[in-house]
Amino acid sequence: MEIVKTVNEVRNIVKSWQKEGLTVGFVPTMGYLHEGHQSLITHAVSENDRVVVSIFVNPMQFGPTEDLASYPRDLERDAALCEVNGAALIFNPEPAEMYFPDFSTYVDMEGLTEGLCGQSRPVHFRGVCTVVTKLFNIVQPDRAYFGQKDAQQLAVIKQMVRDLNMAIEIVGCPIIREADGLAKSSRNTYLNEEERKAALVLSRSIRKGQQLLEQGERNAHTIIEAMTAIIxxxxxxxxxxxxxxxxxxxxxxxxxxxxxLVALAVYIGKTRLIDNFTYPEQLEEAK
Known part of the structure; x- marks a missing residue:
């Protein structure tokens, strides 16, 4: 497995694979990988001849008061996880490699980005769409893999790929949870012991919503009200x-x-966590 820092290095390696007729899978991440990321990598490895993982904490998708500076980073640990799970290449650029000083071109979207996380993170999805478009242009993968935990992001990426006629298959992968139900997230590392226990209200509220649906309830207000009461x-x-x-x-x-899609974002202390489930398709189990 190789780790490269520049756009040209990635392009040269991927072009050599494509000349051999090899398929390329791509897993874009911000690093500090956990089992959720590992599941994306192993899924990609199972469907492609070579897999590229990007590790880039994208400054464009963070608001001025968000956690860009404190976002966890550990390239050595990430590289070991990528290698053991079968990735062939890590792209780990510096911000200056991705954005020229006079950078002024953005990919934006209406509609899908306005609600849910877009309400409280108004610059977030413009940053996501822009960086993912750039990464797709750099890597030129056959398939790209995203987690269902970021359900709005997955919907946005699928729409963007369709709208812009990108020749890439977008593959959504199930939420990976801790044994007690908490959805895996790099931001879970921010939680102290008391907050970690408190964070279980997210998965408990999801399970309550699922139980009501299983019992025949179909009124959205009733389900959201019950989930809200738990949190x-x-x-x-x-x-x-x-x-x-x-x-x-x-x-x-x-x-x-x-x-x-039933989606929620909840602050536990200062840490903002997200979770979701869909009904009836891809119903996630939460304890």
Missing amino acids: QAEPLAKIDYIEAVDARSLKKVETFEHPV
Whole structure:
């Protein structure tokens, strides 16, 4: 496995693979990899001849008061996980390699980016769309792999690829959870012991929503109200949003008539965590 820092190095290596007729899978990450990322890599390895993992903490998708400076980084640890899971190449650029000093071109989107996380993180998805487009242009993969935990991001990337006629297959992969139900996240490292226990209200609230659906409840307000009550009972938790939206358009729904995404963002102390489930497709189990 190789680790490279420049665009030209990535392009030269990928071109050599493509000349051999090899397929290329791509897993874009911000590093500090966990089992969720590992599942994306192993999925990509199973479907492609070579797999590229990018490790880049993208400054463009962080707001001025967000955790860009403190976001966890450990390239040595990440490289070991990539290698053991079968990746062939890591692209780990510096910000200056990705953005020239006079950078002024952005990829933006209307509609899908306006609700959910887009409400409280107004610059986030412009940063995501721009950097992912750049990475797709650099790596030129056949397939790219994203986790369902970032469900809005997955929907946005799929829409962007379709809208811009990108010849890339986008593969969504299931949420990976801790044994007690907490969704794997690099930001879980911010939590102290008390906050880590408090964070279980996210998966408990999801399980409550799933149970109501299993019992036949289809009213979105009733389900969201029950989930909200569980989280509000935790003193360390502060709700950013809990919403039921159409799984494709991300517009709010009143009833569960079509595939619905139930997504939530909750602050545990100062740490913002997200989680979700969809119904009826890809129903996630949460303890």
